[in-house]
Amino acid sequence: MDDPGPHIYEFDDFRLDARARLLLKGGEPVRLTPRVFDTLLYLVRNHGKVLQKDELMAKIWPDAAVEENNLNQNISTLRRIFGESRGENRYIVTVPGHGYRFAAEVREHRTKVPSKQSQQTIAVLPFVNISADPENAYFCEGLAEELLNALARFDGIKVAARTSAFAFGEKNKSVNEVAATLGVKSILEGSVRRSGNRLRITAQLVNAADGYQLWSERYDREMRDIFDVQDEITLSVIDALKLQLLGKEKAALLKRYTDNTEAYNLYLKGRYFWFKSAPQEFRKSRDYFQRAVDADPAYTLSYFGLASFYGFASSWGMMPPQEGWPRMEAATMKALALDDTLAEVHHGLAALKWVYYRDWSAADQAFQRAIELNPQVGAIHSHYSIFLSVIGKLDEAIAEGRQALQLIRFQSAFIEIKPVVSFTPGATMMR
Numbered sequence: 001m002d003d004p005g006p007h008i009y010e011f012d013d014f015r016l017d018a019r020a021r022l023l024l025k026g027g028e029p030v031r032l033t034p035r036v037f038d039t040l041l042y043l044v045r046n047h048g049k050v051l052q053k054d055e056l057m058a059k060i061w062p063d064a065a066v067e068e069n070n071l072n073q074n075i076s077t078l079r080r081i082f083g084e085s086r087g088e089n090r091y092i093v094t095v096p097g098h099g100y101r102f103a104a105e106v107r108e109h110r111t112k113v114p115s116k117q118s119q120q121t122i123a124v125l126p127f128v129n130i131s132a133d134p135e136n137a138y139f140c141e142g143l144a145e146e147l148l149n150a151l152a153r154f155d156g157i158k159v160a161a162r163t164s165a166f167a168f169g170e171k172n173k174s175v176n177e178v179a180a181t182l183g184v185k186s187i188l189e190g191s192v193r194r195s196g197n198r199l200r201i202t203a204q205l206v207n208a209a210d211g212y213q214l215w216s217e218r219y220d221r222e223m224r225d226i227f228d229v230q231d232e233i234t235l236s237v238i239d240a241l242k243l244q245l246l247g248k249e250k251a252a253l254l255k256r257y258t259d260n261t262e263a264y265n266l267y268l269k270g271r272y273f274w275f276k277s278a279p280q281e282f283r284k285s286r287d288y289f290q291r292a293v294d295a296d297p298a299y300t301l302s303y304f305g306l307a308s309f310y311g312f313a314s315s316w317g318m319m320p321p322q323e324g325w326p327r328m329e330a331a332t333m334k335a336l337a338l339d340d341t342l343a344e345v346h347h348g349l350a351a352l353k354w355v356y357y358r359d360w361s362a363a364d365q366a367f368q369r370a371i372e373l374n375p376q377v378g379a380i381h382s383h384y385s386i387f388l389s390v391i392g393k394l395d396e397a398i399a400e401g402r403q404a405l406q407l408i409r410f411q412s413a414f415i416e417i418k419p420v421v422s423f424t425p426g427a428t429m430m431r
Contacts, residue, residue, distance in 0.1 A: 007019045007109070008108070008109035009044045009045070009106050009107070009108055009109075010106070010107040010108075010109070011044070011047075011091075011104040011105060011106045011107070012104060013025060013026045015027075016040065016041065016044055018041055018045075021034075021037055021375065022372070023037065023040065023081075025081075029372060030081055031365065031368045031369070031372070032077075032081075032368075033368070033393075033396055034396060034399050034400065034403075035060055035061070035070075035074060035395065035396055035399065036074045036077050036078065038059075038060045039056070039060050039071070039074040039075070039078065040078055042056060042059050042060065043056075043078075043092065043100065043102040044102055044106055046102065047102040047103075047104065047106040048101065048102070048103070049101060050095045050098050050099060050100075050101045051099045051100055051101065052098055052099045053068060053071060053098075053099045053100075055099070056071055056099060056100070057070070057071050060074070061395055063398070064395050064398060066395060070395065075092055075100060078091075078092060079091070079092060089103075090103060090104060091103060091104045120156060120157045120158070120185060120186070120241050120243065121157070121158045121159075121160070121183065121184040121185050121186070122151065122157055122158070122159055122160070122184055122185070122186045122187070122188060122205075122237070122241075123159070123160035123164070123165040123168075123178065123179065123182045123184045123186075123187050123188070124144050124145075124147050124148040124151065124159065124160070124165055124188045124189075125144065125165055125166070125168055125169060125178070125187060125188070125189045126140055126141045126144045126165075126166050126169040127140040127141075127143055127144050127189070127190040127191055127192050127201070127203075128140065128189075128190070128191040128192070129191075129192060130191050130192065130193045131192065131193050131194045131195065132195070133194070136192065136194050137272070138268055138269050138271075138272035138273075139192060139194060139265070139268060140191075140192045141166065141169070141268075141271075141272055142267075142268030142269075142271055142272060143192065143201070143226075143230070143268075144166075144188075144190075145162055145268075145271060146230055146268075147188065147230060147233055147234060147237075148162060148165070150230065150234045150253055150254070151188075151234060151237060151238075151253075152376070153252050153253050153255070154238065154243070154245070154249060154252075154253055155249070156238075156241075156243045156244075157238075157241070157243070158184075158376075160182045160183075160184055161378070163275075164182055165182065168181075174211075175187050175206050175208055175211055176208060176211065178208075179208030180208075184208065185207070185208055185209070186205055186206060186207055186208055186214065186241070187205070187206045187208055188203065188204075188205050188206075188233075188237060189203070189204060189206065190202050190203035190204060194223075197222050197223040197224070198220075198221075198222065198223075199219070199220070199221050199222070199223060199225075199226065199229070200218065200219070200220050201218070201219045201221070201229055201233075202216070202217070202218045202219075203216065203217055203219075203233050203236075204216035204217075205236075205237055205240050205241075214240040214241070215236055215237065215239075215240035217232075217233070217236060219232070219233075223261055224261055226261060226264070227256055227259065227264075231254050234253060234254065235250075235253075235254075238253075257299055257300050257301045257339070258296045258298070258299040258301075260295055260296040260299065262295045262296075263292045263293075263295035263296035263299045263302060264292075266288050266289075266291045266292035266295060266302070267288070267289065267292040267299065267301055267302050267305060269284075269285075269288040270285045270286075270287075270288035270289040270292060270302070270305045270309075271285070271305065272285075273285040273288065274305065274308065274309065279318060282309075282312075282313075282318075283313075283318075285305065285309050286306065286309045286310075286313075288305075289302050289305035289306045289309060290302075290306060292305065293306065298338060300335050300338040300339045300342065300345075303331045303332075303334045303335035303338065304331070304332075304335045304342065304344065304345055304348070306327070306328075306331035307328050307331035307332040307335060307345070307348050308348060310324045310325070310327045310328035310331065311324070311325070311328045311348055311351055311352065314328060314356075315351075315355065321356065325352060325355075325356040328348070328352060329352055329356075332345060332348050332349050332352060336349070341373060342373070343369075343370040343371070343373035343374035343377055343380065344370070344374075344377070344380075346366050346367075346369045346370035346373065347366075347367070347370045347377070347379070347380045347383070349366040349370075350363045350364075350366035350367040350370060350383070350384075350387070351363075351383070353366055354387055360391050363387060364387070364391075367380065367383070367384040367387060370384075371384065376407060377407070378403075378404045378405075378406075378407035379404075381400045381401075381403045381404035381407060382400075382401070382404035384400045385397045385398075385400035385401035385403075385404055388400060
């Protein structure tokens with residue numbers, strides 16, 4: 001839908017955030033499907049006016065022919081949320097023979113419109129391994145992925161997906177060629193020389209338009225300082241792109257899931273092998289994720305790693321479903337207990353409820369929670385679109401599919417769609 005006028009609307013103890021696509025009641029989020037949210041937003045934006053049903057349907061389903069019953073269902077859903085009973089409609093009033101009117105008093109607030117710099121786009125390439133040991137390749141890829149995910153937490157930057165950017169890791173392509181293919185304005189690249197616990201990390205941010213460096217730095221540190229180095233590089237990139245970083249954004253950007261370098265190293269090895277196509281290589285990821293758990297039982301990402309292994313292995317016949325899915329569930333529940341703010345973990349939970357338990361309602365809730373936590377992950381919208389089509393919500397499936405197409409190049413997902421893998425009903429844990 002179009003995004004004119006104010007972006008925050010308040011009525012009674014409800015708060016509707018148009019930009020964040022979020023409804024709060026008493027400060028608590030209310031889960032709405034995309035079409036129900038669009039219905040409420042259009043009603044609220046036109047509060048006090050009588051809106052014809054044809055007008056509402058044209059605005060909410062601009063690219064699809066739908067029946068009036070679709071609109072009626074959305075209105076009924078909203079009335080249940082508002083606690084309205086038959087004949088007592090203080091929020092959405094039915095105007096017989098015409099349509100609906102949003103009758104509550106609405107307070108409007110305009111939020112700050114992001115500057116043109118919010119359209120920054122960047123690709124993070126895997127760092128080059130210049131160590132004597134070729135096995136340090138896992139660390140180079142892992143460091144780049146950690147930087148990619150950190151930058152993707154900042155709303156002012158769109159970051160090319162891991163699978164897209166890392167495809168250029170071993171190709172002799174110019175910065176201009178990489179940027180043109182990925183559709184980004186800048187490239188972050190670097191190298192790592194590792195000897196024992198000593199690290200020499202170089203990083204540079206390149207403007208794709210002219211090939212000039214926007215920023216570069218060299219770090220000679222001990223392995224125990226790796227988290228500080230990651231933070232310094234992330235903040236330097238933000239600064240080089242001339243983006244303003246607020247306090248809350250900085251805290252999210254620099255969030256650490258562990259301070260244990262051994263667990264961190266093991267997790268990076270797990271991620272490295274998780275992306276391998278050969279089954280014997282892929283299976284190594286489970287051992288590394290488990291060792292990361294053993295090294296730091298409070299490391300959320302290591303449990304996420306285990307969950308993603310078991311979910312994928314169960315979906316693709318690499319282990320018996322009755323064995324793999326319960327293990328996936330145990331790892332997912334542990335990850336959620338430690339930190340329930342990772343969209344990718346809720347994404348995995350949705351797959352579990354959908355594929356293993358066939359619990360459509362729980363799967364739908366998990367998908368919506370994942371999108372609420374991070375609406376920028378294309379893979380989640382893609383899988384949610386397929387799920388919605390399976391349960392017969394075709395209009396919503398089309399909307400989610402379109403959203404996925406817009407985001408699939410730029411996403412901050414730990415789980416990404418691997419292009420060579422086709423979807424089957426059990427394959428929601430795509431790489």
